[in-house]
Amino acid sequence: MSVGLEHYLVLSAVLFSIGLYGALAKKNAVVILMCIEIMLNAVNIAMVAFSRYIVPTVLTGQIFAIFIIVVAAAEAAVGLAIVISIYRNRETIESTDIDLMKW
Amino acid sequence: MPTQLFWFIFLLPVISFAIITLFVKPFVRRESPLAGYITITAIAGSAVISIWTLIEVLGAPHHEIAVPSISWVAIGNVFEINLGIIMDSLTAVMVVVVSVVSLMVQIYSLGYMAHDEAGYTRYYAWMSLFTASMLGLIIASNLLLMFVFWEMVGLCSYLLIGFWFHKPSAANAAKKAFIVTRFGDFGFLAAVLLLYAKTGTFDTAEISSLAAAGALTGTAITWAAIGIFSGAMGKSAQFPLHVWLPDAMEGPTPVSALIHSATMVSAGVFLVARTFPIFVHSLEAVTVVAAIGGFTAIFAASMGLVANDIKRVLAYSTISQLGYMMLALGAAGIVLSHEGHTAIDAAKAAVAVGIFHLFTHAFFKSLLFLGAGSVNHATGTFDMRLMGGMRKVMPWTYITFLIGSLSLAGIWPLAGFWSKDEVLITALEGNTLLFILAMITVFMTAFYMFRVIYMTFHGEYRGGDPEAHGHLHESPGVMVWPMVFLSVLAVGAGWWNVSGHFGAFMGHGETKGVIEGLFGIFTHSPWPIISLLLGIGGIVLAYLMYGSKRISAERVGDMFKPLYTMFLRKYWMDELYEDIIVRKTLIGVLFAGLQQVDTYAVDGTVNGVANGTSAGGGIIRRLQTGQLQLYGLFIGIGILAIAICLYTFG
Numbered sequence: 146m147s148v149g150l151e152h153y154l155v156l157s158a159v160l161f162s163i164g165l166y167g168a169l170a171k172k173n174a175v176v177i178l179m180c181i182e183i184m185l186n187a188v189n190i191a192m193v194a195f196s197r198y199i200v201p202t203v204l205t206g207q208i209f210a211i212f213i214i215v216v217a218a219a220e221a222a223v224g225l226a227i228v229i230s231i232y233r234n235r236e237t238i239e240s241t242d243i244d245l246m247k248w
Numbered sequence: 249m250p251t252q253l254f255w256f257i258f259l260l261p262v263i264s265f266a267i268i269t270l271f272v273k274p275f276v277r278r279e280s281p282l283a284g285y286i287t288i289t290a291i292a293g294s295a296v297i298s299i300w301t302l303i304e305v306l307g308a309p310h311h312e313i314a315v316p317s318i319s320w321v322a323i324g325n326v327f328e329i330n331l332g333i334i335m336d337s338l339t340a341v342m343v344v345v346v347s348v349v350s351l352m353v354q355i356y357s358l359g360y361m362a363h364d365e366a367g368y369t370r371y372y373a374w375m376s377l378f379t380a381s382m383l384g385l386i387i388a389s390n391l392l393l394m395f396v397f398w399e400m401v402g403l404c405s406y407l408l409i410g411f412w413f414h415k416p417s418a419a420n421a422a423k424k425a426f427i428v429t430r431f432g433d434f435g436f437l438a439a440v441l442l443l444y445a446k447t448g449t450f451d452t453a454e455i456s457s458l459a460a461a462g463a464l465t466g467t468a469i470t471w472a473a474i475g476i477f478s479g480a481m482g483k484s485a486q487f488p489l490h491v492w493l494p495d496a497m498e499g500p501t502p503v504s505a506l507i508h509s510a511t512m513v514s515a516g517v518f519l520v521a522r523t524f525p526i527f528v529h530s531l532e533a534v535t536v537v538a539a540i541g542g543f544t545a546i547f548a549a550s551m552g553l554v555a556n557d558i559k560r561v562l563a564y565s566t567i568s569q570l571g572y573m574m575l576a577l578g579a580a581g582i583v584l585s586h587e588g589h590t591a592i593d594a595a596k597a598a599v600a601v602g603i604f605h606l607f608t609h610a611f612f613k614s615l616l617f618l619g620a621g622s623v624n625h626a627t628g629t630f631d632m633r634l635m636g637g638m639r640k641v642m643p644w645t646y647i648t649f650l651i652g653s654l655s656l657a658g659i660w661p662l663a664g665f666w667s668k669d670e671v672l673i674t675a676l677e678g679n680t681l682l683f684i685l686a687m688i689t690v691f692m693t694a695f696y697m698f699r700v701i702y703m704t705f706h707g708e709y710r711g712g713d714p715e716a717h718g719h720l721h722e723s724p725g726v727m728v729w730p731m732v733f734l735s736v737l738a739v740g741a742g743w744w745n746v747s748g749h750f751g752a753f754m755g756h757g758e759t760k761g762v763i764e765g766l767f768g769i770f771t772h773s774p775w776p777i778i779s780l781l782l783g784i785g786g787i788v789l790a791y792l793m794y795g796s797k798r799i800s801a802e803r804v805g806d807m808f809k810p811l812y813t814m815f816l817r818k819y820w821m822d823e824l825y826e827d828i829i830v831r832k833t834l835i836g837v838l839f840a841g842l843q844q845v846d847t848y849a850v851d852g853t854v855n856g857v858a859n860g861t862s863a864g865g866g867i868i869r870r871l872q873t874g875q876l877q878l879y880g881l882f883i884g885i886g887i888l889a890i891a892i893c894l895y896t897f898g
Contacts, residue, residue: 168880170877177877
């Protein structure tokens, strides 16, 4: 059995779903950040797979994936900094306790 | 005479106003008499051109000179307003009256206002502006332009009544005059717009010919005429809008002489005369004019009987005489309407009697006001109870005032006799009841004028203004000469029509010999004799009550106590307007009701919308939990929903 586009897409969808579930359901802010990283990487897989299977001669998808990795790194740095800042102020990183936007 | 010169009748005072406002006021010492000299020069120029105009018009065919008009506003071919001059006998007579009386008053003011150094320049600036607006009103050929000048004379009247604005009474009188006349002006403006809507033009001559051709009919023409008349009622102080004129006496006396006796208040009569070809088509309208005029004549005269302020007596007398003029116009209109003579020429001729009375009245009434000012100059007061014996100190004032009074009382052969007599004859032709009222008014007029004479000039001096200083003296020549000049006119102005020439000039009646007119007037009918005897009777009664004191004025006052009180309190008209209409009805009921509407309906709506929004927000904001992940879930569900929709329906 050869590995085709569908397999990559299924893997990507599974990873994305796991990430989405974690981002919406987990309470620990660090875990939420990790789940967002998983979702981004799921997208990366889909990008590279599409690029490889549909337009093999151009590298658009791969280049885009590299961009996403860079942005994800920056986002992780900013996100963790925010989490640390919240922890210093409120002594918690439970997402249910961070409710300043509440009415 | 070049027709462009007609414009200068109006433009010279405008130029004088501009020079005084732009150059004299900022750059010249305020007590300098320069402003007065500029005004007098400009108005003298106007007067010379006016008299020249009158001579030209007298010689012109049909007594009318066509003047090319200037386009003012033109919107395509749809809408056009011209700046035009109408130069007929009516205009010619009026410009002479206004410019001559104004010239005399300006000269007189040099002396009268000499002590008022602070306001000297301001006074002359406004007097120039007033004279300009009044002359503009007379020469204007279309109703819109007339309305503009109409409002400008109203403005000048306001400014000059409130000339001594630091006195609260003067400031209030100015406001009262402005507001009361505004009621009438509303009707005038409505009538102008109605006429424009019906005829598509503002030009008086065009409207007249359209009305004569039957383009205007029925109620429209009645309403238009009554609207114009309501404007005239405000300006000419006819009942029930007369209340402002007695209070307007707060202004300087020369202002009263010019604006509130000779010119502006007669603008109402002039306006009715100018638009008379419209009035004659409506019997209702001319009846209203005659009835209001006749009633005002006797109504105002009755208040003049008891007033103690010399200027107020003259003010009531002015209202009463304006009533005469309106009566003459209305009665002539009734006659024409009954006979069905509604052609333009007949209508224009019918105003001759009213305008003749306006013409003579302007001279003797401004003379009387100047006389009152002269007395005030010496005594410092207007209260006749503090005067007396002035005839010894001020012989010139006394003689001129006496001539003016005799003329006003209608004594043969002075000017007032001739015009008043024609008014009475016209009234008799129009309506018997109004004629009787007018006859009684003759008696009252003679009585109150000679009451003034005896209280002011005869008997012993009663002290004058207790706070005034200085001794009694005759006024300076600059004040006496205008009075002498006007008294000559008060005697002679009526002789223009002794031979019927004034009437013929206006297109009315035929001419006869002077001698025949002078004495023949008593042979045609008994009424001139009767009115003359009534006038003499009034004088005799005044002599008995205030001259020889054979009849005690107090006893007569006590005998007719209720009447006396009613006259003295001015029929409670001020109380009616101020307390019952303004305070109780308007403020107490109408405005209070409107305030309820404002509080509950308007504010209620605004607050209700705000409260509803706030309450709705209170419910909806509970969705805003602050839980980031919940928002994420909604976003996810939303995206999913969009995707499903696209997949199913796309």
